[in-house]
Amino acid sequence: MPPIVALFLLLFTPALIAQAAKPTINIAVLKSVTVNAEQLKPSFHYLEQKYPEYDFVFHVMEKHPLNKGLALGKIDFLITSSGHYVTLQQLHQTQYPLLSMYRRYPNGYAAQFGIVFFSLKTNPIPSSHLQDASLVTLEPQIAMDHSIALKELHAHDLNPHELKIITTTDANELVNMVLQKTIQIGILNTYQYAQLSPQIQNQLHILFRHTGWKQPFSYSSSLYPDWYFAASWKTPQRLITQISIALLEYSLHHQQADILWKLPESYQKVKNLYQYLRLPPFDQPLYQQHILYTDLLKTFWVWFVIATLIVLILALSISYIMKLNRRLSVSKKALETEIHERKLAQETALQHQADLAHVARLSTMGEMAAGLAHELNQPLSAIVSYVQGCARRIRGNHGKTEDLLQALELAAEQANRAGKIIQRLRSFVKKGESRHTYTEINHIVNEVLAFLDDRLKKQSVQLELQLTEHLPPIFADIIQIEQVLINLIKNAIDAMQDNENKYLFIRTQLYEDENFIELQVKDSGKGMDQEQLKTIFHPFVTTKQKGLGMGLSISSSILEAHGGRLKASSELGKGACFSLILPIARGKTHHEQ
Amino acid sequence: MSNNMTVFIVDDDEAVRQSTRWLIESIGLTVKTYESAETFLENYQEKEIGCLIMDIRMPGISGLDAQDQMKQRNIRLPIIFITGHGDVPMAVRALKSGASDFLEKPFNDQMLLDCVQKALKQAEKIQQENALHETINKRLKQLTPREKEVMEGVVQGKANKVIAFDLGVSSKTVEVHRAKVMEKMQAHSVAELVKMAYIEK
Numbered sequence: 001m002p003p004i005v006a007l008f009l010l011l012f013t014p015a016l017i018a019q020a021a022k023p024t025i026n027i028a029v030l031k032s033v034t035v036n037a038e039q040l041k042p043s044f045h046y047l048e049q050k051y052p053e054y055d056f057v058f059h060v061m062e063k064h065p066l067n068k069g070l071a072l073g074k075i076d077f078l079i080t081s082s083g084h085y086v087t088l089q090q091l092h093q094t095q096y097p098l099l100s101m102y103r104r105y106p107n108g109y110a111a112q113f114g115i116v117f118f119s120l121k122t123n124p125i126p127s128s129h130l131q132d133a134s135l136v137t138l139e140p141q142i143a144m145d146h147s148i149a150l151k152e153l154h155a156h157d158l159n160p161h162e163l164k165i166i167t168t169t170d171a172n173e174l175v176n177m178v179l180q181k182t183i184q185i186g187i188l189n190t191y192q193y194a195q196l197s198p199q200i201q202n203q204l205h206i207l208f209r210h211t212g213w214k215q216p217f218s219y220s221s222s223l224y225p226d227w228y229f230a231a232s233w234k235t236p237q238r239l240i241t242q243i244s245i246a247l248l249e250y251s252l253h254h255q256q257a258d259i260l261w262k263l264p265e266s267y268q269k270v271k272n273l274y275q276y277l278r279l280p281p282f283d284q285p286l287y288q289q290h291i292l293y294t295d296l297l298k299t300f301w302v303w304f305v306i307a308t309l310i311v312l313i314l315a316l317s318i319s320y321i322m323k324l325n326r327r328l329s330v331s332k333k334a335l336e337t338e339i340h341e342r343k344l345a346q347e348t349a350l351q352h353q354a355d356l357a358h359v360a361r362l363s364t365m366g367e368m369a370a371g372l373a374h375e376l377n378q379p380l381s382a383i384v385s386y387v388q389g390c391a392r393r394i395r396g397n398h399g400k401t402e403d404l405l406q407a408l409e410l411a412a413e414q415a416n417r418a419g420k421i422i423q424r425l426r427s428f429v430k431k432g433e434s435r436h437t438y439t440e441i442n443h444i445v446n447e448v449l450a451f452l453d454d455r456l457k458k459q460s461v462q463l464e465l466q467l468t469e470h471l472p473p474i475f476a477d478i479i480q481i482e483q484v485l486i487n488l489i490k491n492a493i494d495a496m497q498d499n500e501n502k503y504l505f506i507r508t509q510l511y512e513d514e515n516f517i518e519l520q521v522k523d524s525g526k527g528m529d530q531e532q533l534k535t536i537f538h539p540f541v542t543t544k545q546k547g548l549g550m551g552l553s554i555s556s557s558i559l560e561a562h563g564g565r566l567k568a569s570s571e572l573g574k575g576a577c578f579s580l581i582l583p584i585a586r587g588k589t590h591h592e593q
Numbered sequence: 594m595s596n597n598m599t600v601f602i603v604d605d606d607e608a609v610r611q612s613t614r615w616l617i618e619s620i621g622l623t624v625k626t627y628e629s630a631e632t633f634l635e636n637y638q639e640k641e642i643g644c645l646i647m648d649i650r651m652p653g654i655s656g657l658d659a660q661d662q663m664k665q666r667n668i669r670l671p672i673i674f675i676t677g678h679g680d681v682p683m684a685v686r687a688l689k690s691g692a693s694d695f696l697e698k699p700f701n702d703q704m705l706l707d708c709v710q711k712a713l714k715q716a717e718k719i720q721q722e723n724a725l726h727e728t729i730n731k732r733l734k735q736l737t738p739r740e741k742e743v744m745e746g747v748v749q750g751k752a753n754k755v756i757a758f759d760l761g762v763s764s765k766t767v768e769v770h771r772a773k774v775m776e777k778m779q780a781h782s783v784a785e786l787v788k789m790a791y792i793e794k
Contacts, residue, residue: 375677378606378608381612381613381699382609384612385613385705388702392616396619399619410612
């Protein structure tokens with residue numbers, strides 16, 4: 001094989017390098033004993049003359065390099081036997097045959113061929129003894145002839161495996177074997193047989209002679225298309241047309257040439273033959289390709305080595321990167337877990353803080369009221385004292401006007417001081433950083449009830465809950481809403497202080513048009529009359545002995561800040577009912593939490 | 594009511610201090626103000642009589658603590674406690690400890706002035722008591738030891754003979770001492786002597 005490769009490279013490379021400017025057209029011819037390059041030269045010469053713009057390069061090649069060249073797309077056209085063509089065609093290496101070779105026999109042209117079984121006239125073989133006859137054929141490398149012979153033997157009920165068939169490489173030697181009676185039957189193709197001299201032919205007898213079709217030669221088999229002129233799989237259509245037409249033109253103008261060209265014979269017959277004999281590529285369709293790969297490997301081993309090395313390096317680096325990646329992802333995971341845990345811890349801490357703040361705030365509410373009472377008492381008592389002191393002096397008519405004025409001014413100052421304290425209270429309630437979250441009203445109710453549980457029990461308040469389940473969420477500052485609810489419940493408890501039956505009813509439900517949620521707090525306390533109802537949301541209005549009168553005012557503003565409102569209804573002696581109306585959270589999703 | 598009475602005001606809130614002073618001065622009383630119980634206790638002189646108006650909750654020494662300290666130092670000023678918190682247990686404790694009154698801020702002016710008057714009356718009474726004590730003490734100091742012994746016997750209701758036997762002297766001697774005691778103590782009867790001895794116990 002290596003010499004063939006070397007030959008191939010030798011033939012090929014200069015053609016590729018030389019005259020890069022002119023497009024090169026490579027035409028490959030299968031090396032064969034039946035077609036020699038000399039016979040083709042006139043055709044090629046015609047092509048070169050017809051198309052000087054192309055640089056035609058002709059290669060006579062063995063089967064395998066030719067196959068390889070085709071596979072690599074380095075061959076544009078090929079001239080080869082129909083058997084070889086069928087193989088290539090089956091491997092999709094070629095397009096349809098363009099032309100059939102029109103070969104000159106002594107008695108005329110033919111585009112088909114067959115084989116001839118012949119024996120010596122002086123050494124006849126009775127047809128009953130055919131199976132005992134010895135045969136000689138040329139090397140089976142001319143596979144087509146051999147195949148045709150096999151098929152023909154089959155057709156005559158002879159099993160080739162039971163026959164004594166020997167091979168030789170030379171047609172003359174083969175004929176001599178028959179002439180010298182060493183072998184009884186010789187096998188040649190019609191062309192080879194036609195080349196034999198008439199003297200020899202006269203000594204020979206043709207077996208199974210066909211007479212059906214008039215041909216310029218004698219034959220003893222079916223006929224098959226001769227060589228083809230074909231284009232490779234990659235040859236452009238325009239070029240195919242140009243070259244085919246040129247060769248047909250040539251055939252028109254050179255009627256006496258050894259080889260002419262005509263429109264192609266069908267290769268179906270060859271295909272059938274190969275299929276019949278289960279020959280490649282119809283037995284092992286990939287056999288040829290397999291050979292191709294090994295050939296390719298041999299030619300381009302350097303590239304293969306380089307490619308393999310690159311692949312290896314790539315694989316190594318990929319595995320290294322993957323390893324790194326894995327380590328990275330492991331540490332990333334660890335980091336993520338840590339971040340997550342930290343976040344959780346932070347959230348827990350924040351939650352805890354918020355809870356503490358919550359509790360603190362709630363307990364401050366009570367303390368604040370007391371503290372505030374004390375704080376407010378200072379300026380208030382000061383005012384009383386100043387004013388009454390003035391009044392007494394004026395009544396007793398012994399106060400100096402300056403002193404009186406000064407005292408009154410001081411009283412006014414104390415009134416301002418009281419006002420500031422109230423402002424501080426307001427900002428305390430408002431200032432707390434508003435933290436709106438999605439929550440369910442029932443959740444708030446349960447939280448607050450847990451917080452006030454003790455107080456409710458101490459006061460032996462009977463509690464009835466009617467919490468509607470699966471209410472849509474609200475978007476609210478939980479602490480603030482809880483403050484409002486605590487305030488309302490405390491109010492309710494206070495209102496029922498003197499009752500025998502203390503009865504607290506809390507209900508949650510959708511409110512009227514279903515865009516709001518309603519939380520009702522109803523008590524069985526002393527209730528209020530319509531006059532009182534009108535003013536309860538005003539600041540500093542209270543019915544309690546020790547109340548500040550701020551609770552409902554603040555609660556109301558908290559609800560208004562949430563886009564809701566606080567409603568009250570009551571009848572004197574029949575208890576009061578307060579409703580927190582809060583809008584349902586819409587448009588925003590839970591994810592925004 | 595003597596005019597040498599002083600109303601002491603102890604409150605950490607200046608406005609309350611000054612306004613209360615303004616109110617109390619309107620009925621012509623002398624007022625002294627202190628911003629804390631400490632400064633009051635430091636500056637109070639035993640001769641000063643009157644009453645004390647004190648806030649119960651103050652930074653530093655609270656009103657109740659100051660009350661305790663005054664007791665220890667035998668300062669017998671009637672105390673009117675004022676507070677912003679209507680703190681019942683505190684009020685009970687203060688009154689049990691001898692506070693004169695307990696007022697909740699903001700107080701009615703008349704109520705405060707009434708309380709002050711009442712406290713000043715108490716103060717007067719205390720002053721009178723103090724004066725009586727002083728007189729009796731002065732008289733007792735004039736007695737000789739033997740006379741004191743005899744007086745003890747007399748107050749216990751012992752007969753002269755029993756006293757004489759106890760002291761190992763003659764009943765005549767006891768009679769002389771007894772007459773001396775009655776004279777020094779300016780007692781017109783045994784009952785009066787017993788009363789004086791009781792007061793001084």
